[in-house]
Amino acid sequence: MAIGIRPASFASETTPLAPDRRASYATTSSSTTSISTASTSTAGSCRRGFRIKPLKYCHARRAAKAAYSALRHDTASHYFKAADDPLVYELREISGLTLNFADAVYRRKALTIGRGDAVIIYGVPGTSNSGPLLPKFSPLLRMTFSDELAERKREFFDMLRPMLESALGPRVHQMLEIQSLSTAPSKQGRGYGTALVQVVNDLADSLGRAVYVVTTDAYRFYEKCGYTLVGEVFIGDGNPAWHGPPAPIRLMLREPKAVAPRAAPESGSRKPCGTRR
Template sequence: MRPISLMAKPILYFDHPTYRQDELDEKKLLEKYLAFDLSRACLIEEKVTVKKLRAKDISRAAKTYEAASVNDPITVYVRDTPDARNPKLTQKVEHLQYRLGLLQWTRKKIVLTVNHGQAVVCAPPAPNANKRKETDKQIERLIRLISSILVRIGYSKEQRKRLDEIQTKISSLVEESLGADALSMRVINSLATNPDFQRRGYGGALVDEVTRRADKERRSSYLISSNTANTEFYNSHGFFTLAETVVGDNNPSWKGAPIPMPLMVRIYGDQ
């Protein structure tokens, strides 16, 4: 559907050939302007509704992750290696990984969305509140196996090394900073908004829904941010930086600056 243009030239009464200056009714003109302004505000204001992601929206959600990650510092760090393979192959593998993860999250009903996949977040329960069935464990093992095969197909040796570095440092950061407390906390995982739909409150609505659930359970929340440019956004939703790790600092093949990854926490009861 073509979007409604609010910038079209308005019809001015004094453009009409039969208009006479002395007949201008300023009161009516003001009323019409206010009515137009109100209707414009109604068009601009969009009701943001958070829902569980449905299977039919997985493809769109996967594309959202792809689009949102293009300029993400961590994604750039993984992709920009001297031995990088065919970029199109890597992108196809990434797309399959996104779809695979979303399929699993949708099956477990732990992925939330706004506008049918235009903004997405994984919102699993706290680990100590999550009773996994044996079937879930078997499926997760299968998905990990498929994912590891995809990584070997689509990523070079150095890219795989950087992926391992990121995962290892994140695990260490959480363990050292939160310890056993992480088991009782909600985590905001893989938040993304399609760039074409940013600044509409989609991401904020998803964060607020996860923290609302955490508050209902009397739990704190945490997240790992892949981009310090988002720090102010998370601050506005009650998160503060507790600690951080850095990737690329000891990698001679990486020519860019070290990339910080903050661990941000929202304490239940502090709001």
């Protein structure tokens, strides 16, 4: 299952979907600290029996290969791959994905199940959308684009940015973003993706913020996770060099849910598992 669209097909694009949130989202030092603490508190958490941990640098390459395999049947990936030499495209995409995962590890915004079998990358208001790796190495990857591939990448962003502005407006800078979600084909059907999305959903609810994600074919999955389709555009329509169907680019949104306060434990009651006495 391949859910997130940005990393695999657009890992070598340095321009974020939303501008750098450090400049666009006004926040105090105390609120930034609370967001940072909340976003890292998921380390080692369990969802449906799965152990969710921060992704490590040593697993970035493995995660990249799994994500590329998961995206092989994605409609948008077909559109981009057809514009380049297949071998060159695969090598560049896996390199770009590795770079993207390593950058997310640096930002502490990548969680995984199974050491890269399933990975989610997310963005949080008040933090940067990229670390120091992407600006340095992404231009080198873009130099290998064919002219047609470069044109199709521009087409994607030219279609996406107006949709973001129209559907979300300025509040996009106050939202969390699922930037990538993928599960290795051999690990699909086990609920890994749902568990990882739920971590981000819970974080967003704790902060009282909405979450958005850009996807292609996986919008039904996000609907099951509580997201609503708020925008849809198509790329490839009218391109004489493309003979397949137009590729959909879909914008999904989830509004925050109220978090029920935890009841105080009764006197003499047992403490939760893992609590030190």
